[in-house]
Amino acid sequence: MTYPMPKVRGTLTPDKVLADLTWLRVGGPADWLFRPADVEDLADFLRDLPAGVPVFPIGVGSNLIVRDGGLRAIVIRLGRGFNDISVEGCQVQVGAAALDAHVAKKAADAGVDLTFLRTIPGSIGGAIRMNAGCYGSYMADVLQSVDIILRSGEKMTLTPADLKLCYRQSDLPEGAVLIGAVLKGPQGDPQELHARMAAQLATRDATQPTKDRSAGSTFRNPAGFSSTGRSDDVHDLKAWKVIDNAGMRGARRGGAQMSEKHSNFMINTGDATAADLEYLGEEVRKKVYDSSGITLEWEIMRVGDPG
Ligand SMILES: Cc1cc2nc3c(=O)[nH]c(=O)nc-3n(C[C@H](O)[C@H](O)[C@H](O)COP(=O)(O)OP(=O)(O)OC[C@H]3O[C@@H](n4cnc5c(N)ncnc54)[C@H](O)[C@@H]3O)c2cc1C
Incomplete structure (x- = not known):
C-alpha cells in the first residue's frame, strides 16, 4: 500500500526491522517506524494519515512475538517526550513510555507503593494494555485515568471502567495510542518499599530465566x-x-x-x-x-x- 506520509517533527524510518525492538529479538520489518517528538506531533500525524492505514503502537516489546514477515502497519513507539513521572501525594502522573521499574522506584522514593511494577520489564503503555501485574497487584488496582490519542488524532481521557480491564487484557479503540495515565498507590515507608522491591527482584532471579x-x-x-x-x-x-x-x-x-x-x-x-x-x-x-x-x-x- 502506498500513501502520502504526513510531515513530522519526530523520526519516520521505513522498513524498520522489529527484532531490534522486541525482547525475544525476533520479527521482520514494519512498513514504517514512527517515533513522535511529543503529543502534538503524534496527534497531527494520526490526523493527517489516510484513515485506512493501520497503525500499531508498541512499548518495549516485552510481551510480543512479531512474525518473521513483519508488520504491514506503521509501528508507533513512544520515547522521550512521553516518559515523565511526577508524584503528588499518593498520585503518580506517568507518561506511557516511562518504564514500569522507573515508575516503581520514583513512587517508592516518595512513599507511594507501586512496588509490583518493579519487576515487570515493560512500559506503562504496555502495562495498561496488558493489565500487567504480579505479587497479587494489577494495573487495574492503581489506575485512575488514562490519556489516549485516537486513530483520528483526537485526544481523550478514559476511566479504568472504559478500558474493561481484566486478566491480562483491556479494551482500547482500534489504533488508539496510550500517552499517559494517573496511578494511585497506598502510602508506605520508602525504605521498606525499596527493600520489598529488592526482595522481589531476588525472587525473580532465583525462579525465572x-x-x-x-x-x-x-x-x-x-x-x-x-x-x-x-x-x-x-x-x-x-x-x-x-x-x-x-x-x-x-x-x-x-x-x-x-x-x-x-x-x-x-x-x-x-x-x-x-x-x-x-x-x-x-x-x-x-x-x-x-x-x-x-x-x-x-x-x-x-x-x-x-x-
Ligand atoms: C522477563 C519478563 C517477565 C515478565 N513478567 C511479567 C509479570 O510479572 N506480569 C505481567 O503482567 N507481565 C510480565 N511480563 C510481560 C510484559 O513485560 C508485560 O506484558 C508488559 O506490560 C508489556 O509492556 P511493553 O511495554 O513491553 O509492551 P509491548 O510488549 O511492546 O506491547 C504489548 C501490548 O501493549 C500494546 N501497547 C504498548 N504500548 C502501547 C501504547 N502506548 N498505546 C497502546 N498500546 C500499547 C501493544 O500494542 C501490545 O498490544 C514479563 C516479560 C518478561 C520479558
Missing part, C-alpha cells in the same frame, strides 16, 4: 479449570504445572526452548525465528491438551505476517 531473551509468561494460567466438569471441582492451575505434566519443560524447536528454569517461559537461545517460537508454543498447547484436556491460551501477543 531473567537473563535470557523471553517475553515473560508464554501462556495465561488456566484459572477455573475443572477436571470433572463439576462446578464444585473448579480449581486454579498454573500454566507451568500443566506444561511440566505434559513433559514439555526444556522442549526445543530450532533456537526456541521452553525454559528449564521456568517451563512457562519461552526463550530464544540465540538463533530462534518467530516461526520456531510460535511452532513450539503450538506444540506445547497440543501436548497439554492431549495429556490433560486443558486448552492453554497465549499470553504473549503474536502479530504480523509469517515469513
